Amino acid sequence: MERSVFVKQVWEVLKEQVKYTPMMVRISRYEDRANYQSHYLGLLWEILNPLIQVAIYFLVFGYGLRGSSTLQGTDISFLEWMLAGIVPWFFINSVVMQGTTSIFNKIHLVSKMNFPMSILPNITIISNLMSYFVMTIIMVIIFLLKGTPINIYWGQYLYYFVAMILFLFSFSLFNATITVLIRDYQMALQSIMRVLFYLTGIVWNIPQLLPEWAANLLKLNPFMYIVDGFRDSLLLGKWFWESPSYTIYFWLLTFFFLFVGSILHMKFRERFVDFI
Template identity: 35%
Template sequence: MLENIRIVFKENYNNRHRLFRLANYELRSQNSGTMFGFLWNFLNPALQIFVFWFVFAIGLRTSPPQGGYPYIIWMIVGIIPWFYISTALTTTGNSIYAFSGVLKRMPIPLSIVPVKSVLSALIGHLWAMLVVIGIIFCSGYTISGYWWQTFYYMLCSFAILVAYSLMASAIVVIFRDFQKIMNSIIRLLFYITPVVWVQEKLPDNLIFILKLNPFAYIIDGYRDSLLYGRGLMWHWKQGVFFWVITIVIFIIGCNIHMKFRKQFIDLI
């Protein structure tokens, strides 16, 4: 078991330069051939944000849980990391299949294929976060002194997404229906994660259950860091639970990946 983890770490570290090149290529290729090109990385989220803002802020008159910021600012700070999470969850499952043409022609360590999809989504997320901070300042507001904690929450999201990607990409090769199932679960996660609506008005026992969602820890962390000035210890129990879940998924993912990787080329 530990040997499998060591191999995955070693492959990704030794191929780190190739990993970044592949991630950049994947990000650029998503909108290649379009008129606006790279701008679609901002236009797509902007259009979705407008729809959610219109539905929840105008239609349902949802307000942020605390004063000081309008709902649109509160929503943007939570929905941008969700776009990163949902993109990685959606693309990493099929990452090995999507890269099958290259894998059949070139000897590439298989473990870096799902990881480069997560890294590609992270690079796009970094650009998007610059826009978020710009929107906050242009709206006449400031970010808290704990803004640097967003890098920690980026690390959290990257860690759990890499763990998931290693597991999901291997399972999808063996069981194609897994990605279809996960697409439905991802849509459910959007609504049980505090992305566009406030959970504080729910019963305490239901809030406790929803907080077990590891992505809730990340979304709340972004808002705590940029808007509310809360330190990392504010949700320390939730943080411990998050890292336990992440490590367990990573161990499972590494072992599933190593167990079936010899069959990948034949199956794809």
């Protein structure tokens, strides 16, 4: 009986995402305009900031530390390899950090508009999609200019994109709920995400630097599954089913955060205002 109640709570959260999708889009557009209305370049800063960071990382790690612009053992340029990882990472990092405080920072909206608080983490995802898509287009243009062939593996990009969105929603719902209950959680997660930038292999090839057992241990990080997946699809030509255990682990972790996050959210959301 109790198990069926938990499943019902998860299902209720998912139905809220579908029902309130138009409202999530409207709120995200309004917030984007509000955040940049006092800037001369406006929303263009969402593109300029990551482009500047990409240039810095490429100069430091592509030339400064590596002394080479080609990935060791391949004919893939370091710029292409780094872009395939850093573009999704910028999106992931922004969504995780903004989604973690989404309920705490935006709970005042609930008192002004009639909608469930479970959609607040998803608003963060939608708000960051525009800059992610533009950065992805720029990345693909660079790939084509450098002669990277378009092949059947590129179609797998859609699978990893959906996997990324579903994991980020599940993880953000969990984080946003815990942050309301435990304020220190957000600060701890911020520090962890800074470390994960390097442990996810965004700017260096972890399998070439670490022993096999250490590289496999780092795969417990779910973001590595997503980043490696984009690189496998766009550059290395590998299918996701070639690593079945890795794929099963990722989806089990995704459903864990969705399940636990939904249950905690439904249990405490009537009392969120009291905690804040």
